[in-house]
Amino acid sequence: MAAASRRPRARFLLLLLVLAGVTLITLSDRASTAHYFAKARSIAQEVASPVQSAVHSVLRPVGDFIYGALHYHAAEVQIRDLQQQVAALQTAPVVAAAEEAEAQQVLGLEHIKYLSDIPSVAAQVVQLGSANFEETVEIDRGSDDGVAVGEPVVSAGGLVGSVSAVSGHLATVTLLDDPSFTVGVRDVRSGVVGAALGQGAGNTLEVEDINVGADVHRGDYMVTSGLSLEHFPAGIPVGTVESVDAPSGALQLVASLKPFASLANLQFVKVLLWSPQG
Amino acid sequence: MKTAAKVLAVLVVGVFAQSAFGSDLRVDGIAPDFMMLLAVSAGFAGGPDRGAAVGFAAGLLSDLYLQGTPVGLTALAGCLVGFAVGWGRTQVLTTRLALAPIVAAAGTVVGVAIFVVIGYLVGQSQLIVPGKSWLVQVAFIEAVYSAIFSLPAVGLMSWALGTGVPSAHEAVPGAAPPEVPARRSTLASRSRRRRRARVGVR
Numbered sequence: 001m002a003a004a005s006r007r008p009r010a011r012f013l014l015l016l017l018v019l020a021g022v023t024l025i026t027l028s029d030r031a032s033t034a035h036y037f038a039k040a041r042s043i044a045q046e047v048a049s050p051v052q053s054a055v056h057s058v059l060r061p062v063g064d065f066i067y068g069a070l071h072y073h074a075a076e077v078q079i080r081d082l083q084q085q086v087a088a089l090q091t092a093p094v095v096a097a098a099e100e101a102e103a104q105q106v107l108g109l110e111h112i113k114y115l116s117d118i119p120s121v122a123a124q125v126v127q128l129g130s131a132n133f134e135e136t137v138e139i140d141r142g143s144d145d146g147v148a149v150g151e152p153v154v155s156a157g158g159l160v161g162s163v164s165a166v167s168g169h170l171a172t173v174t175l176l177d178d179p180s181f182t183v184g185v186r187d188v189r190s191g192v193v194g195a196a197l198g199q200g201a202g203n204t205l206e207v208e209d210i211n212v213g214a215d216v217h218r219g220d221y222m223v224t225s226g227l228s229l230e231h232f233p234a235g236i237p238v239g240t241v242e243s244v245d246a247p248s249g250a251l252q253l254v255a256s257l258k259p260f261a262s263l264a265n266l267q268f269v270k271v272l273l274w275s276p277q278g
Numbered sequence: 279m280k281t282a283a284k285v286l287a288v289l290v291v292g293v294f295a296q297s298a299f300g301s302d303l304r305v306d307g308i309a310p311d312f313m314m315l316l317a318v319s320a321g322f323a324g325g326p327d328r329g330a331a332v333g334f335a336a337g338l339l340s341d342l343y344l345q346g347t348p349v350g351l352t353a354l355a356g357c358l359v360g361f362a363v364g365w366g367r368t369q370v371l372t373t374r375l376a377l378a379p380i381v382a383a384a385g386t387v388v389g390v391a392i393f394v395v396i397g398y399l400v401g402q403s404q405l406i407v408p409g410k411s412w413l414v415q416v417a418f419i420e421a422v423y424s425a426i427f428s429l430p431a432v433g434l435m436s437w438a439l440g441t442g443v444p445s446a447h448e449a450v451p452g453a454a455p456p457e458v459p460a461r462r463s464t465l466a467s468r469s470r471r472r473r474r475a476r477v478g479v480r
Binding site: 014019127129178196203 | 361
């Protein structure tokens with residue numbers, strides 16, 4: 001009898017909660033109210049950060065053990081590869097510096113001064129995102145350091161992403177391979193422009209809006225286009241074209257772009273204190 | 279009030295656990311979802327109404343730490359999956375603790391599916407960009423993690439909700455209560471009765 005009387009109450013509660021959820025989703029998406037939710041997220045991040053750091057420090061040995069156990073084989077392969085690279089190159093730069101040299105070479109072709117005219121803030125990645133449907137990292141610089149939402153984030157290799165949320169001391173960076181990330185790109189060799197879209201963790205970006213017959217080839221370098229309405233200054237290295245496909249009957253090419261920046265091993269980045277307005 | 283405080287404490291611990299070492303537990307780039315597990319555990323331990331309420335709260339807390347999806351999406355998914363598991367508990371399942379890993383795994387798969395479907399319906403098309411095989415991978419790995427952590431999660435939720443940890447011999451819903459065999463009158467019980475009658479104990 002008690003169970004029967006609880007059923008209508010459970011359904012009523014479910015209906016109420018579903019309505020509350022739909023209301024929150026709607027308000028969260030509306031331009032007029034979205035900033036309240038952004039503020040709530042910022043406060044939550046700020047409140048949780050000291051505790052997260054403390055818990056992470058205490059549990060780091062456990063986390064490292066589990067990470068090591070799960071990725072032991074991959075770590076072994078990586079160590080072997082790196083040892084081979086070091087042995088072969090002798091005085092050659094390590095991976096990050098090699099990416100920077102490649103990027104500088106790209107820019108040298110265009111006589112672009114990479115980052116030299118744009119003020120920036122150096123930051124360290126303190127936390128990787130733990131959600132499965134977005135690719136983010138947390139850095140140890142926030143609004144107190146001049147960081148603002150929308151600012152580009154780069155590493156030695158090139159574009160890494162952009163700031164998507166900021167609190168006083170921390171900021172969340174949405175990475176290049178996040179499915180919601182879009183950046184206008186330009187082929188350094190031919191000048192063809194397109195839009196690069198993230199395709200998920202570890203996947204190459206997909207470059208769209210390139211007309212069939214455009215001069216884009218495998219191996220081409222792409223940089224940010226910096227066209228009007230873009231959220232990135234021109235000339236930041238983005239990646240290398242890995243493949244170009246022209247589906248039969250399609251009016252546009254689809255190119256895949258491998259990012260220069262090593263997104264899986266980010267440690268130190270720079271936030272460009274730049275906004276589209278200047 | 280005390281129950282609400284305990285549930286909130288468990289959810290806060292879950293959020294901190296998720297952000298502190300959820301990323302360290304990634305397999306093939308996929309992390310566990312402790313908040314979804316807590317929503318499923320609340321349904322399993324507390325029934326549909328508590329499952330829905332706790333699932334909503336767990337999802338809402340989770341939403342505060344996400345950037346790419348609107349606030350309320352995970353709350354809605356958590357609420358629905360908590361209710362579904364709780365409803366299943368009262369209608370179909372037993373609450374034997376041994377079933378917790380299976381229920382946790384199945385509930386998590388359902389939760390991921392609900393999240394992606396509702397997300398897509400409200401315009402979050404980026405959720406399906408990585409492709410079907412990746413979504414299946416996410417659901418599978420999250421389900422495995424939920425199964426692994428199900429027992430402590432159900433134990434914590436049972437404590438927080440005050441429902442008690444499910445036993446190994448919980449009755450199947452709808453079944454007749456087990457027959458209690460009549461007690462045989464023994465020499466000891468007869469002498470106890472006589473002593474009580476002499477003393478006048480009622």
